[in-house]
């Protein structure tokens with residue numbers, strides 16, 4: 001994986017770029033950032049995931065074999081960090097029409113992620129799966145999340161309709177080792193259960209059972225995922241800013257934030273990576289969007305992530321990115337070698353002035369469009385940077401996950417905020433409990449009804 005930050009700088013894009021002295025100024029924080037990143041390594045337990053899960057991975061693979069041997073479909077029920085990693089892994093490494101190709105070509109069950117409570121969305125799934133032949137992976141770290149628990153209840157009732165009480169094999173749970181309703185259910189009913197390790201927050205959990213069971217069911221090479229992550233870990237723990245891509249990313253993006261650049265667009269040029277941009281959006285937004293700094297003062301930090309897809313969004317958003325305000329930085333993601341090389345053939349009709357395309361490849365077209373867009377935004381003086389993946393495979397995806405996690409953690413240190421809590425999410429969760437009549441939340445319900453005039 002190659003990372004090019006040049007177009008963040010004034011030397012490349014002119015007056016709206018970052019200057020040498022801006023880097024020097026932010027770099028004054030680096031010794032403390034590095035010290036904290038080292039001191040908090042154990043507390044950031046997600047950093048150890050590529051190294052310490054041999055036993056659990058063996059169990060996950062066994063479970064995945066059981067699932068693929070017995071079921072036609074594998075469905076993840078979860079939301080936020082309990083779903084987005086699986087989605088990014090899936091489309092980042094597998095056939096883009098995976099569920100439509102033959103089972104022989106897939107080599108396993110069909111794969112779905114349900115991460116919303118849109119009634120039509122949930123119901124649509126039951127129109128295309130046979131629940132008897134479906135294994136559901138229910139993931140909630142807290143064990144209480146209202147969306148996931150509701151989905152779980154719907155699934156249980158559907159299973160009971162067709163299987164009576166004999167549905168234990170159709171359910172796998174992943175949750176905290178002791179807290180939450182899901183853990184209590186696991187204890188009482190004995191469903192196969194995996195654990196989210198302590199110190200691994202939802203949005204940092206893709207490399208633990210939260211994402212790994214999906215990976216194993218999808219026959220994604222977990223060793224390669226870990227190898228990519230380890231490679232990045234090695235690079236992203238170096239002290240020297242110029243040798244550490246995560247520190248450089250964090251430093252430049254935090255400098256940009258100080259300059260009022262408060263939007264971070266991730267724009268991969270590959271359909272399969274749009275879900276990576278979704279995953280990044282949660283990581284960056286939920287980790288860095290904070291009212292309070294570490295010292296308790298009000299800081300209102302953060303940068304709004306936007307997902308865009310190249311080339312599709314060249315025909316919807318690029319006009320704004322090129323000519324609009326200087327309030328965003330674009331992270332392009334480029335893929336050097338796609339799995340397919342697709343030639344534009346000679347057409348059986350006269351293509352007139354479009355004939356120059358004949359004999360070229362779609363691969364050259366997408367690469368050219370990325371370079372052309374990068375050129376246009378750079379000429380327009382807009383901050384941008386590029387991550388180049390040699391290929392889309394488990395190793396590169398593992399490296400990308402880990403790089404962005406390390407960059408986010410380092411950005412939290414530069415911003416002097418807690419990148420690992422999410423009080424703003426919790427507030428919404430609590431209000432929903434109240435509105436849905438959960439016991440113990442009566443006072444909150446009264447407060448909400450009073451404010452909303454009900």
Ligand code: PA5
Nearest residue numbers: 080081082140141142145202203
């Ligand atoms: O990153 C996070 O902590 C959150 O986005 C959670 O993943 C999300 O809220 C779902 O929580 P849970 O896994 O507890 O159901």
